[in-house]
């Protein structure tokens with residue numbers, strides 16, 4: 001079981017990172033929607049869920065950083081199955097949107113908290129340094145990004161999922177197996 005990718009499939013590092021990222025990202029999206037619903041009533045459960053949301057966002061940033069570093073360490077690229085040109089273009093655009101989301105969502109959340117004078121903490125163990133002083137304009141901008149991007153990301157995640165399932169059940173190729181087992 002290789003840590004690194006090969007032409008035939010994703011290595012353990014890429015697979016573990018992909019699936020952990022997927023679980024954390026989906027959990028953050030659901031938690032974000034719950035927090036949005038609770039917006040008005042800021043009781044104990046709101047702050048507990050917000051603490052969980054911030055802690056998981058730090059985990060996500062760690063996974064993204066690791067993935068970016070790993071892209072340089074592991075230069076092997078997995079061979080993609082040939083598909084119609086529009087499908088391969090759509091898949092690339094969807095992955096780009098997911099990458100933008102992976103970076104812009106935690107960053108806009110961090111800016112949103114700091115610009116309102118709140119810290120971003122990791123389950124009471126440590127806090128991230130502030131990346132902006134308190135500022136109403138920064139807060140408003142970050143809030144717009146953090147509020148609108150998830151709508152696009154939910155569409156991108158659904159397209160990504162449908163694409164993976166289409167490869168598996170319709171094309172019956174090894175795309176999904178390469179991300180689950182590491183080989184087709």
Ligand code: HEM
Nearest residue numbers: 014018021022025026080095098099157161164175176179
């Ligand atoms: C249950 C949901 C998911 C399934 C079934 C799934 C499936 C897959 C598969 C099969 C690939 C390999 C595609 C290929 O080799 O052509 C892939 C790649 C990828 N997926 Fe997912 N995925 C899921 C969720 C997510 C989520 C939530 C994200 C990010 C928010 C994500 C981001 C990516 C990225 C960026 C790649 C490109 C490879 C890489 O950079 O490591 N996926 N996914």
